[in-house]
Amino acid sequence: MxxxxxxxxxxxxxxxxxxxxxxxxxxxxxxxxxxxxxxxxxxxxxxxxxxxxxxxxxxxxxxxxxxxxxxxxxxxxxxxxxxxxxxxxxxxxxxxxxxxxxxxxxxxxxxxxxxxxxxxxxxxxxxxxxxxxxxxxxxxxxxxxxxxxxxxxxxxxxxxxxxxxxxxxxxxxxxxxxxxxxxxxxxxxxxxxxxxxxxxxxxxxxxxxxxxxxxxxxxxxxxxxxxxxxxxxxxxxxxxxxxxxxxxxxxxxxxxxxxxxxxxxxxxxxxxxxTVEYPTLGEALDMAQDEEAPQPVVLADMGDNSGAGAPGDATFMLREILSRKLPGVALGLIWDPIVVRICCDAGEGATLSLRVGGKTSAFSGDPIDIEARVMRIASGLGQHLGPGLEPLGCMVWLRIGTDTDLLVNDLRTQVYHPEAFEQMGIRLAEKRVVAVKSTFHFYAPFRAIAVRVIQVATPGGASPDFHNFEFRRGGAELWPFVENPVxxxxxxxxxxxxxxxx
Ligand SMILES: [Zn+2]
Structure with missing residues (x-):
């Protein structure tokens, strides 16, 4: 049969x-x-x-x-x-x-x-x-x-x-x-x-x-x-x-x-x-700013990993990077379909005032107002996760000042691979800090391009600090919330x- x-x-x-x-x-x-x-x-x-x-x-x-x-x-x-x-x-x-x-x-x-x-x-x-x-x-x-x-x-x-x-x-x-x-x-x-x-x-x-x-x-x-x-x-x-x-x-x-x-x-x-203790945003940026640190340093914005259901438009890390005036930064992917739409209408080469990120919920933080140049717009690209190619949606490369590059897109997805940046023309080897929204799937491909990779306990919808979330059901009775779970x-x-x- x-x-x-x-x-x-x-x-x-x-x-x-x-x-x-x-x-x-x-x-x-x-x-x-x-x-x-x-x-x-x-x-x-x-x-x-x-x-x-x-x-x-x-x-x-x-x-x-x-x-x-x-x-x-x-x-x-x-x-x-x-x-x-x-x-x-x-x-x-x-x-x-x-x-x-x-x-x-x-x-x-x-x-x-x-x-x-x-x-x-x-x-x-x-x-x-x-x-x-x-x-x-x-x-x-x-x-x-x-x-x-x-x-x-x-x-x-x-x-x-x-x-x-x-x-x-x-x-x-x-x-x-x-x-x-x-x-x-x-x-x-x-x-x-x-x-x-x-x-x-x-x-x-x-x-x-x-x-x-x-x-x-x-x-x-x-x-x-x-x-x-x-x-x-x-x-x-x-x-x-x-x-x-x-x-x-x-x-x-x-x-x-x-x-x-x-x-x-x-x-x-x-x-x-x-149980791993991840550094806070401030601690991680102090490490990245260390003159001795081999470049680039890769920072993972764990709290805003859309792969774990976070919005993907959180601004906590970007705000801190901008306020510290860190040179040579590439950061992505920020999910912001409104910014993508405006940039597509304005076209490559345009310089715009944009309000980026921070739109979805309190987990996203506040939006940030920037002046940026639209360096490149591309649709239909993918990034590898293992053998498979994951979609990236429509991506916009924005440049703030002379060397801060943001990658904004209209499809919620974490960063899996350096090619998300490189295909757009952003050369990561020339950067001092590469910041990616991901928890761990990014790790091996980025480890190949950077000596130092730091997973950061950023705030957000997928923060690795579970005490930021209110568990009323099963989670409330688990270690580490209780010392000896029944x-x-x-x-x-x-x-x-x-x-x-x-
Ligand atoms: Zn999984």
Missing amino acids: TMRLFMATLSTETNTFCSMPTAMSGFEEFYLRHGTATQEAPNLMTEALHVWRAGALAEGWQVTESLAAIAEPAGLTTAPTFDALREEILSDLEAVGGADIVLLQLHGAMVAEGTEDCEGNILAAVRARCPDAVIGVALDLHCHLTAQMCEAADLVITFKEYPHDDATPRAEELFDMARRMVLGEIDPVMRVFDCRMLGLYMTKEGEMARIVREMHELESRPGILSVSLSHGFAWADVADLGARFLVIADGDADLAYTTAETFGRCFYDRRRVL GLGVLEIHASSNSIEV
Whole structure:
């Protein structure tokens, strides 16, 4: 009998503290395809669809490709938008009479009006339509891993790396487990340990790199199929906030749980070592101004990373740079469609009085009035995030004085790569300070051009100082807000295929 694979992707990461809703326009302007994503080059969240299609074709399976929808993170997804996206996946599934295997690449931190666990909701609806199918889901590690997800799906895995450069191996891993499960070769059972910690964990160096290596080692142990650590997504006031350890074992629930608990407690015990103190804006600029510092110094405006749902038009760092009269600065990307419109109308070469940034909310700070020359305007450019090319919208290079360069655009996106500046003609090697709105995805490509990279705890909608946000739900009971969180331990999963006796 020919196996039928159904697959889709849906991704946005909801910052519940952000006042801007995520509507269909957010998907339309970023990425929205209706069953055709694998006909074009992959991006971070569609890589899995390419992997799964190739794998299925090699097995001789039928493939149904449904929605691929990605929006830049913002506030709550509107109810009609979530309903429309969810219904498209479900109606595509019904139209082909169900499937033997359903594989989904979802974010895991999407929150809609009235639906706190969007991914769990979709997985439960898929399970209701395909009670006997093998259902697997790959999530971003910045997810809220819920019991509902683990009850509905047979296989849940997350990225292991931040930056997320392991989407392809994770998609391959999920495909292979689903294949072996549908053939009856394995009997996966999932268990989750709730570490009750809130944090921001980069995986490329230090203690976190060691933890990722340990996870890979665990996966080579007998009976262990997969190990995931969901870091959580900090800027969300939801019940299931925080880091959780997920282990999939072959037919052995006790092994899955004891492995998750042992490793989860080990992770919890290292919480102080894993917590990074980022310098304040003032401290970071003092470091950048140090005559001895090798140039350029790259500063990351973490608080205004639109990739974590911040507005992208915050002015805190720009204001401080201008008030200190720092020479040789390049700063981007400031999301300001009004300024882009004015500059497009005025044209390259124009000198204008402009009111830049600070328009979206209190997280953006105040707008700044500048006199600037329009150096270049360009549309249709992209910047690399891994192998994929991410859109930049319409970009305007503005010059203040003789050597302060701003990059303003009309599409909310963080800076991933120096080419965002270089393609416009801004030569970063000649700069003293390069300031980018991002948290960590920028890191490796900018590390290649700068000896010194400083991640800065700027104010804003994605500030790494979590005390700036009021957590009323799950977050309020996590470390570091409470010293010894109650409930460290098991996340109860009650699905029949994943039953747990507590
Ligand atoms: Zn992420």
